[in-house]
Amino acid sequence: MRSHPTFEGHLNLARAYLNLNHSAEALPHLEKASKLKPDETIVKQALEKLRNRRLILAVDDSTTVRKIVSVTLERYGYRVLTAMDGMQALAKLDEQRPDLILLDITMPRMDGYQVCKTIKQNSYTKPIPVVMLSGKDGFFDKVKGKLAGATDYLTKPFQEEALVKAVEKHLKPRS
Known part of the structure; x- marks a missing residue:
């Protein structure tokens, strides 16, 4: 049985993609992390910044x-x-x-x-x-x-x- 990535998992994947300069691939993971924890201000800010590119x-x-x-x-x-x-x-x-x-x-x-x-x-x-x-x-x-x-x-x-x-x-x- 395969588990779904957690908030931390999506956040880490987003960070990894951003470190590799793959912002298009980072975006869906930031979006999922934001849905899992909508009150995380830093994630919301990073998501907005990325969407504005x-x-x-x-x-x-x-x-x-x-x-x-x-x-x-x-x-x-x-x-x-x-x-x-x-x-x-x-x-x-x-x-x-x-x-x-x-x-x-x-x-x-x-x-x-x-x-x-x-x-x-x-x-x-x-x-x-x-x-x-x-x-x-x-x-x-x-x-x-x-x-x-x-x-x-x-x-x-x-x-x-x-x-x-x-x-x-x-x-x-x-x-």
Whole structure:
């Protein structure tokens, strides 16, 4: 028989994820800890602070690129959710609505252009800015990205500053 995690268990998991700069994974554990002990002020404050971070969905079939994007943006105070391909990204969009999507072009099963078109055809996800990531710096690729509905285009490998600037440039102010 498997026991359910306790308040302390969820709190420790949240701390562990935060220490690893995985705030998107820490959030559900903080939420569960808060439900188990709603009067814990420190947990409520941490939960509110985490919920206020802007959420970025980083989609790339490269584990290395996902890790670099995630660690970099977490350091700048964002929550980062990752997906290894377009299908996983679309599934995650059913669960959460990010403030911005970083989308690789060359991926298995469904390329970034197809994923971007799907995002832009859905009224729920259409307003989300999509920044395409590509190893190619070609004019044709940029035009094709714009036609698919991409907001911008960032060429890999990119510098940390370029990534952060692209994210900040396209995040809409909160209403």
